[in-house]
Amino acid sequence: YIWADPRRGGGPPNNWRAVFRRVGNAWTLDPKTGQYYLHHFLPEQPDLNWRNEKVRAAIDDVMRFWLDRGVDGFRVDVASGLIRDERLRDNPRFQLRGWPRRRNWDLDEVHEIHRRWRKVLDSYDGDRMAVGEIGVRNLRRHVRYYGEDDELQLSFNFHFLEQPWIAERFRAVVEEWERLLPEHAWPDYTLSNHDRSRAISRYGPERAGVAAVMLLTLRGTPFIYYGEEIGMTDVPIPAARVVDVDGRDGERTPMQWDASKNAGFTSSDPWLPMGDFARNNVAAQRDDPASLFSLYRRLSWLRKASAALRRGSYRTVPTPRGVFAFAREAERERVLVALNFIGTAQVVSLGTAEATVALSTDHARDGEPVNLARVELRPNEGIVVAPG
Template sequence: MSGQWWRDAVLYQIYPRSFADSDGDGIGDLPGITARLDHVAQLGADAIWLSPFYPSPQADFGYDISDYESVDPVYGTLDDFDAMVTAAHSRGIRVVIDIVMNHTSDEHPWFLESRSDRTNPKRDWYIWADPAPDGGPPNNWLSAFERCGTAWKLDAATGQYYLHSFTPGQPDLNWRNPDVHAAMHKVWQFWLDRGVDGFRIDVAHRLMKDPQLRDNPPEVAHARRHFSHPVVRQRNLDLPEVHDVLRDLRVVLDGYGDRFALGEVPISDDARLATYFGGDGMQTAFHIAFWEQPWDARAFRRCIDGLVARTRTDALPTYALSTHDISRTVSRYGIEHAPVAAMMMLTLRGVACVYYGEEIGMADAPPALEQDVDGRDGQRTPMQWDATGGFTTGNPWLPLAADQHVVNVAAQADDPGSLLNLYRRLIAYRRGSEDLRRGGYVSLDSPAEVFAYRRGDLLVALNFADHPVAFDVPGDAAGRVEVSTRLDREGVVSMRPLELEACEGVVLRLSVENLPGQNLPGQNLPGQDAAEAAP
């Protein structure tokens, strides 16, 4: 566990409600996670990231926290949490937890005090405003959830509106109040003192709002996230002052040694997204656009190259194919494309994040209408451990997918050609490869169906097409296969042309003296320091 471990890390996201149930109540819990940590270790992941497990009325499945310093009884106890951290660390696995700093639950004691009276000392811990002259919301800000409409809710008892960037059950904290800042300091320290290795910061770009509560300009008034408006800014997110909060968090983290922060920053402007990571704030942030691309090699190339061009040389984004909010890879792209998608995510220059079940090819399994609570339940179904499910001895909180008898860990564990074992091979190779851990990134000319790039002395070639593709790779006449999505691909292969089967990805070792793109005048690869880049 050396310094800056996160720079070449593979994170494994666990949705606690759906990973493993230890007590038969049908809901996953912390002891269940502890019991399944060997799976994470065998996969080769460096850390687990846990979605919220705090006490919550579940207005937004745990992202509405009513107590920052405890565990919801449905998931266990603080002792269970401590035992899980100890068990993870004993396996060399770090523990990263979700922290929701933009808002609390409307049942949090802070908010109950705040809404009790306009003169309460905690009134200014949240964002309150008088109605507009017509009695309506104070301004035109919108909730991030379309179903919620306005971002304001009238509190009849006190005659003012409070701001909620998400559901009405999630009132926004007022980060301009130093008391809020101090209170959250204690929350960070509480979990760091318990051995947590870092935080995933929920909606990090929303922490500050316009102090005058001015309307959003007409050009962006309809937007529920930040889009690419170089001049026109929304006034309820992505304000410059957000970075002051994130810098302060970084100071606290650095005081605990090798800890880190991963940001969720849904901003589509690459230049603005790049300001959120790699400096003196959060170490890394999700490249949100990565999981929004169609299955098209050119689209992914544009997406990756665009952010690389705007990112400081030592900064690393985080790549994920899906999350608890994003439909699973198999459902978006098809099972036949899952191996290439996995190779892409795990060979790009950045942190990689695997959502539980992606490694076995789980698909979305939307529940029946009467069981659907959230609209995102299809990608949150229980982990498929064996042919009977293996998740719980009781009735699972959501039904398992119909394919659980074939798509499960037990069925794939000993099959060399399984998706699970491809993930294991890729992660093991990534861990042992200096080129993937520290090398730069340069995308290479290739046919429209192929996304090809160089990582140090390696060539990664990904055929997105459902048919074979052949193309000449400039430079070397041949390369040695290091990893392939095909078990029968090995040894030295020709590069003139390089022949890729349908839906095939391959990592090739090239000779340094004939590397494609080598020794280009003035080339300075992302991640190289001045000494490496100097002629």
């Protein structure tokens, strides 16, 4: 772990703060030793000293333990915050656009650890991989975590899920990410996770279908947070039921399987209260062709059957404001995607050929013939069209 003497005159060694505001200082005094230990999260979660070779070797062994048992890989939490300034210097009091850089996050030495882990993963047969939680909003620095195809295989782009529901904002992030990624790198996208308010709560249920189409048709690997496929929302948590120190319980409530007691998750008392599961549950949506769950299934089947959607190139298609459209191409297959982000109908031009609607958020349109020169989009509709 990382231990340090009090600063001259007493008090924590420097001004570093824990991630959780309620924790405050990132240092806790140990009365027995008279020293402080570092914890960037809870005091019960002391930081490992990654400058200690024995620590690195121990974690290598932990990885091998699980890899020997057949796991495909790991999600690396706080992957950009493993190494801290060796001299434990104060962070700058003020920053402008991320500068001067902080001395306890995103240090260059962290890449040595990821290259080491990549060697462990590559020493095993099969497609073993790691995806990293990178808390870096500057995409130019973020992309460095792919290395020279010798660090992470995937890196969560949180800048994407932080965008407001504006077509041009999502398009801009995707275009910048595509421009920055080296040829060997593969993108991934997500709209929700255990640390963020659920996408449907942030954007509204009427936009859930368009969000699903975007997530599963962009170039890269989609990550779907549990319950997103049935429209689960954040759940208000009474003060007496709060578990998480950082207010994230609302997006962590149990999965909603059916309309029975506790949504079929447990016959006992769940650790958190349940959401509105009368309609938003798997059983209620499984056989409904108009449900969000059915849309996710249709998207998954379409993606699986399409080389263009699985591994094809990405190209933005110009459209009017409020619409995000792009083309995916691979092995002589071309697929066009148009996403209407607004609540009014739009007409877009995606080309000149005749085409077929391979998928729409309105399942009644599946298989409908269209002319790419004039494609009608209904309010809050996403479509996938196949020319020819």
